[in-house]
Amino acid sequence: MYILIIGFFILLAFSALEYYKHQKYRKQIPMVIHVNGTRGKSSVTRLIAAGLREGGKKVIAKTTGSAPRLIFEDGNEIPIKRPQGPNIREQLSICKFAAKRGVDVLVLECMAVMPEYQWITEHKMVKSSIGVITNIRLDHVDVMGPGIKNCTYSICNTIPSRTKIFTSEKKLFPYMKKISTKNYSEIHMSDESIVKDNDLEGFSYLEHKDNIALSLNVCNACGVNKDIALRGMKAVTPDIGATKTYQIKVKNKDIYFAHSFAANDPESTEFVIKSLKTFHPNIGYTAFLLNTRADRMFRSKQLIEMLKDISYDALFLIGHETQTVYNYAQKQKLNMKNIHNLGWTTGEKIIDSLEIIDEDILLIGIGNIGGNGRYIVEYFKEKSGTGE
Numbered sequence: 040m041y042i043l044i045i046g047f048f049i050l051l052a053f054s055a056l057e058y059y060k061h062q063k064y065r066k067q068i069p070m071v072i073h074v075n076g077t078r079g080k081s082s083v084t085r086l087i088a089a090g091l092r093e094g095g096k097k098v099i100a101k102t103t104g105s106a107p108r109l110i111f112e113d114g115n116e117i118p119i120k121r122p123q124g125p126n127i128r129e130q131l132s133i134c135k136f137a138a139k140r141g142v143d144v145l146v147l148e149c150m151a152v153m154p155e156y157q158w159i160t161e162h163k164m165v166k167s168s169i170g171v172i173t174n175i176r177l178d179h180v181d182v183m184g185p186g187i188k189n190c191t192y193s194i195c196n197t198i199p200s201r202t203k204i205f206t207s208e209k210k211l212f213p214y215m216k217k218i219s220t221k222n223y224s225e226i227h228m229s230d231e232s233i234v235k236d237n238d239l240e241g242f243s244y245l246e247h248k249d250n251i252a253l254s255l256n257v258c259n260a261c262g263v264n265k266d267i268a269l270r271g272m273k274a275v276t277p278d279i280g281a282t283k284t285y286q287i288k289v290k291n292k293d294i295y296f297a298h299s300f301a302a303n304d305p306e307s308t309e310f311v312i313k314s315l316k317t318f319h320p321n322i323g324y325t326a327f328l329l330n331t332r333a334d335r336m337f338r339s340k341q342l343i344e345m346l347k348d349i350s351y352d353a354l355f356l357i358g359h360e361t362q363t364v365y366n367y368a369q370k371q372k373l374n375m376k377n378i379h380n381l382g383w384t385t386g387e388k389i390i391d392s393l394e395i396i397d398e399d400i401l402l403i404g405i406g407n408i409g410g411n412g413r414y415i416v417e418y419f420k421e422k423s424g425t426g427e
Contacts, residue, residue, distance in 0.1 A: 058163075061131050064138040065166060068145050071134075072257060073165045075149035075157070075197040076173030076208075077190070078307045079250045081278040083173050084148040086246075086254035089114065093271025094263030097143045101133050103150035106279045109133070112142065116276065127151050130164050144261065149197055153182050158196035170197060170204035170224070171257060173250065175211050176304040180337065188214070198222050205229060205256050207249040229253040233265070241273035245282040245297075245314060279416075280408055282311055284318075285423035289390055294400045295319060296419040300330055300408040303338050305345040308405050312349060315403060322401040326353040328389065329405055330412035333359040342405060343368050354378045355389060358411040383411050386418025 065071070074084045081102040088100035088110055100110040107119040119129070127150060137145040147165060151157040161167060175191050177184070183193040191211050195218045198204050204219055206212065207229045219226035231248040233255065239246065251272065258268035277283060280301025287294050299311045316325070327346070331339045343364060346354065354377055356364050365380045379392060393400055404415060 061134060061164065064135045065164075067138040068134065068142060070144045070168040070261065071165055072144065072146045072169045072171060073149060073161060073167035073197055073199070074146065074171040074173070075194055076171070076206075077176035077178050077194070078302060078304065079173040079247065080148045081301075082246065082281055083171060083250050083254050084146050085110070085275050085278060086250060086272045087171070087257050088144075088146045089271040089275040090254060090258035090263055090268030091144055091146075091261055091271075093274075094258065094261070094267050096261070096263070097141070098146060099133075099137045099140065099142045099144075100146040101148060102278060103148045107150075108278075109136075112140070114274075114276065125150060127156055127160050127164070130160060134164070151197075152179050154193040154196055157193060161197040161199060167197075167199045168202060169257060169260060170199040170202065171253065172197070172204065172206040172208060172215065173253065174206070174208045175215075176306060178304055178338075187211070191215070192218070198226075199224055203227065203260060205253055205260070207231070207253040227256060229256045238269060243283070244277040245284070245311070245318070246277075247310070282315075284315070285419040287419065287422045289393070292397065292399050294390070294393065294402055295322065296402045296404065296423075298404050298416045298419070300404045300406060300412045300416070303335075303342070303405070303407050305341050308342060309345060309349070312403060312405075315401065319401050322399045324353075324396055324398050324400045325351045326355065326393065326400060326402050327351055327405055328355050328357055328402060328412075328415065329364065330407050330410065330415070331356060331358040331360055331364050332407050332410055335407055335409075336360060336363065339364045339406060340367050343371055343373065347371060347373060352377065353393075355392065356380050357382065357384050357389075357415070358406070359383065384415075386415055386422065389415070 074080050084100055084102050088098045091098045097112050102108045108116045109119055110116040151160045175194050177187050183190045191214050198218050201223045204224050204226045212228055216226050229252040231252040234248040234251045255265050255268055282299045284295050284297045297315050302308045302311045361380050361382050368378055369375055
């Protein structure tokens with residue numbers, strides 16, 4: 040019994056010491072920007088960091104998306120290895136690292152999903168100088184749901200106290216404003232109209248105007264104007280989940296594979312699909328690769344429902360539990376003649392499935408980057424010869 044009591048007090052003392060050390064490191068960082076939201080967190084983290092770097096700021100950034108990365112002051116980056124899996128304590132290590140390097144700004148992507156962990160991350164660990172919420176969608180309903188309001192209040196746990204927060208979310212802005220007011224923070228809604236079509240020229244991938252506008256607003260709040268920040272953003276290394284198109288030649292036709300696996304909620308996915316069709320107006324044949332995961336069946340079913348209202352020529356189901364998704368598509372009365380259940384597959388087999396098509400093809404990857412999706416992206420990268 041005494042051993043347990045002594046052990047408890049030792050653990051308590053250790054935790055108190057760790058907290059004290061973290062607060063010391065946090066105070067050494069002049070500005071911390073905490074990026075949360077449903078979609079676009081990794082991209083916005085990278086854009087903000089790139090814009091601020093171009094403005095002469097010494098910046099370190101960390102993304103936590105499809106593949107976590109630590110981005111250094113010069114824009115070079117390394118992968119973050121997690122032998123024990125993701126843990127919000129990782130943010131403490133990053134703060135310590137940034138403080139010791141004497142940075143001007145640390146840009147952190149929120150890595151918490153559980154509502155209480157989101158609150159702890161912001162209000163006990165990060166204590167951001169500027170908060171960012173990209174948008175709010177119905178996602179992770181198993182821990183944040185069941186409804187959109189629940190997701191909103193969960194994500195808004197990272198709204199900081201007594202400072203500024205920027206968002207591109209419009210529909211749920213009134214709820215966000217109430218929480219911001221309660222936290223004595225000033226919330227700003229970005230306007231994508233500040234990003235013109237010619238501003239998109241120079242990006243190596245498909246970036247959303249609302250992500251760029253949001254990032255420009257944050258950079259402006261840090262003293263870096265649009266022209267300078269935008270120049271830096273165009274040179275950014277895109278996140279692995281960013282939408283990028285790879286072109287390969289197969290016999291007498293071109294296949295344009297658009298990697299959009301990260302946009303895995305219906306609203307974001309539909310936006311990307313429309314954008315891609317606008318960029319490729321002369322391609323008549325459109326096919327989708329829906330990558331499924333056993334632990335993300337809810338998302339796959341949502342996308343099947345979305346496809347009821349979208350025109351396409353073929354739908355290939357890949358990954359895990361494809362038969363479950365196939366059965367759901369049948370239940371939703373999709374045209375089953377256009378749906379092909381490939382299961383866990385390879386890029387070669389996908390190409391073989393498209394062999395009979397004698398015209399150029401727009402092949403759009405949707406659903407999830409994890410599992411089979413990552414291998415498919417790597418295949419098309421290699422075949423296209425870009426290696427990027």
